[in-house]
Amino acid sequence: MSFIFVFTLIFMIFRIGVTFANGFLVHYATFMASRTYLVIDNNSNSSSGGDQNARNRASIVFEQFPMKKTIPGWNSLIKINHPGSVPNALFIGAWSEYTENFGISDIVGGIKPVALRSESFLGREPTRANCLERICRAMEEVGGDCNVHTTFFDNGC
Incomplete structure (x- = not known):
């Protein structure tokens, strides 16, 4: 009986560690996608002309990370809050939601998947x-x- 308890405890700690490692990977991928969205500019003549290009490039960066290989049942895509889509400019950036099995049984941790969300609101x-x-x-x-064409002063733009 004690062997089963120790084995279950070790397996549960291992499972929690894998879940945390997967979460860190998703957080880093979301941060890198948000960072890409922050800086991409295609020198368009309109103020919103580069937003679609920035979203596409952020998606490409996000999909380069190996979440499909490390997280079973991975089916999430990066979502972008662009300027004008949210009422507060503090929430401009990238986010992703995914589910992962956290527990190992109905008794320990439950068998329902846990909904997890990674956000990186760096702005634009x-x-x-x-x-x-x-x-x-x-x-x-x-x-x-x-x-x-006169440069008035460089204000950091």
């Missing part, structure tokens, strides 16, 4: 079109115009 850098609009608006407010 202003595109070059946004920066141009802001600089032109600032120049127009002081009496200038944007008909001439």
Whole structure:
């Protein structure tokens, strides 16, 4: 009886460790996808012209990680909150939801899968079109115009 108890305890600790390791992998993949979404810009003339390209590139980065090999039944995709899709700019970024079996039996941990969520809300850098609009608006407010290609000052855009 004590052998079964010790074996179950060791197996349960191993199973929890594998679940945590899988969670760290999903967190890192979500962070890297959100980081990609943060910085990708295709020099579009519209302020939202690069968002679709950034979403596609973030999905490619997310899918490069081996979650299908390490997490049984992996079926999640990266989801992107783009500017304008959420009421608060603090929630712009990437997130993913997936399920994983946490327990080893109905008695220890349960047999229902646990829903897990990984979020990385890093935001989105202003595109070059946004920066141009802001600089032109600032120049127009002081009496200038944007008909001439002039660098007013570099504000970090």
